[in-house]
Amino acid sequence: MAIKVHGSRISTCVGRVIACLEEKGVEYEVVPVDYVTSEHKQQPFLSLNPFGQVPAFEDGDLTLFESRAITRYVSRKYKDIGTDLLRLNNLAESAIVDAWMEAEAHQFNGPMKVLIYQFFIRPFHHLALEEQEVETNSEKLGKVLEIYEERLSKYKYLAGDYFTLADLHHIPFIFYLFKTPKAYLITSRPHVNAWWNDISSRPSSIKISEGFDKENSFLKGNQ
Amino acid sequence: MAIKVHGSRISTCVGRVIACLEEKGVEYEVVPVDYVTSEHKQQPFLSLNPFGQVPAFEDGDLTLFESRAITRYVSRKYKDIGTDLLRLNNLAESAIVDAWMEAEAHQFNGPMKVLIYQFFIRPFHHLALEEQEVETNSEKLGKVLEIYEERLSKYKYLAGDYFTLADLHHIPFIFYLFKTPKAYLITSRPHVNAWWNDISSRPSSIKISEGFDKENSFLKGNQ
Incomplete structure (x- = not known):
């Protein structure tokens, strides 16, 4: 099954x-x-x-x-097939994957969720954007991405020189961010931008991006 | 070292x-x-x-x-010493531990953080309580705990009949919650309350509770 x-x-x-x-x-x-x-x-x-x-x-x-x-x-x-997403064969590597997965969950996710709510969910319910919320959370997200920029100046991906769940977990939200006026939070940071260009062009990312665009009534009027 | x-x-x-x-x-x-x-x-x-x-x-x-x-x-x-906190020897059990760990991080942690901020951090900075924030987040936390109540009516702990990280991750915040007027969110729910009595009486929990009380200047004036 x-x-x-x-x-x-x-x-x-x-x-x-x-x-x-x-x-x-x-x-x-x-x-x-x-x-x-x-x-x-x-x-x-x-x-x-x-x-x-x-x-x-x-x-x-x-x-x-x-x-x-x-x-x-x-x-x-499926540890031994496809991409090695958790680096479970190496205790230290897997711990660093976990640390950056938690960074996504506890640093990136918070302000990102507010921006998605403001740019997609509120308009869908015919509610106006709350400028102050957008600005506060853009600033918070910018500070997080500044730390990512430093990290990605040393490593190709967040947990090291290999793509893992720590990168993958960011992908859906950033696709949506690119459909808002706040895409510059990514594009203005050279290493974050290079990382995004890399991870967003993976076949798995293209698959979900097509899924968003095909079904997404939230996107109407927000582009 | x-x-x-x-x-x-x-x-x-x-x-x-x-x-x-x-x-x-x-x-x-x-x-x-x-x-x-x-x-x-x-x-x-x-x-x-x-x-x-x-x-x-x-x-x-x-x-x-x-x-x-x-x-x-x-x-x-330290997988094979002390308490088995992740159930790594069983794929399905460890997945259920993960699901409830994520529930802590993405359902419980949000409203709980706001309550801690309101009851401890704001008074520490001589700022008044924001009643509306307290009420909104007490209500959110109550809804989450209602789901825990149902779960804990079937199992002794969140992930099953064994104590895991899914339980442990909740402990520090609930100790603080008990120093606020919102402790009833736990005590009014029989299964959640029994779970809390169990997990808070573990030697590891007593150790951290003593650490909170010994060093905690936030608690002055909040009891």
């Missing part, structure tokens, strides 16, 4: 999981969730993800939620 | 790392950081943690940052 990813391809969290499955070359099926009827806030979806969010994930009898836990599972299960 | 944890024992993120080291029975040294002179925002601290936050961690030549990456490293390095 193929792996099932429940959720729409427009979701950045679903994108994170799909990019990982593509890096591993594993077969999977995307099971659409109807947001209009809030299918994800009701049973049977809640038995897959009690927090009522996409994605939910099924591999045989195992059900999982939280995109970053799902990518870890896929990377561990 | 013993493991070094840089940061004060009053920090919840430092507490997370210490609790993990205590569960493993590993020797370590806590290296104080002088917040008054912003030692953590300058070199040489920034070479240990480029984000200028505590903790930073050293184990021989390896330096790490982000508390949840450090606890993963310690749990992997």
Whole structure:
């Protein structure tokens, strides 16, 4: 039975999981969730993800939620095929991958989520942009990316000279950032920009980017 | 050379790392950081943690940052001694540990951080409580804990019938929550409360709780 990813391809969290499955070359099926009827806030979806969010994930009898836990599972299960995304054969390397994965989750993700909310979710609900929120969080994100710039001046990727989950987890949000007036936060930093050009041109990234553009009603009027 | 944890024992993120080291029975040294002179925002601290936050961690030549990456490293390095915190011998079990670790990071941590900021950091800086922020985030935290209540009605701990990092990562923040008027968010939920009584009475938890109380100037005037 193929792996099932429940959720729409427009979701950045679903994108994170799909990019990982593509890096591993594993077969999977995307099971659409109807947001209009809030299918994800009701049973049977809640038995897959009690927090009522996409994605939910099924591999045989195992059900999982939280995109970053799902990518870890896929990377561990298919450790020896496709891209080595966690460097599990080396304790120190895998620890550094984890540190930069946590940087994504606890430094980058916060301000990035606010920008996505401001540029895509609010307009979708016919709400105006909150300028102060945009500026505060652009500044926060800029400070994080300044640290990335320094790191990427020494290494090709965040965890070292190899592409890992620490890089992959950033990809969906940055695709969306490029559809806002804040893309310069990436392009104005030479090493961050080179890193982005590299990671966004991977076949797995192109796959999720096409998914965003194909289904994405949020993007209308925001480009 | 013993493991070094840089940061004060009053920090919840430092507490997370210490609790993990205590569960493993590993020797370590806590290296104080002088917040008054912003030692953590300058070199040489920034070479240990480029984000200028505590903790930073050293184990021989390896330096790490982000508390949840450090606890993963310690749990992997000392996989076969002390408490089995990641269930790495079973792929499905370890995936479920990861899912609940991510729930802590992406569901529980957000509203909890705001409450800590409101009840401890603002008074420390002689700033008034923002009632609306407290109420909004108490409500958010309550919704998350409602899902925990359901989970803990079926299992003794979040990831199953065994204590793991998924539980441990919650401990420092809940100790602080109990020093605020919002402790009822835990005590009013029977299964969450029983879980808290269990996990907070572990020797590793008592160790970090004593560290909070001993050094904690934030707590004065908040009890």
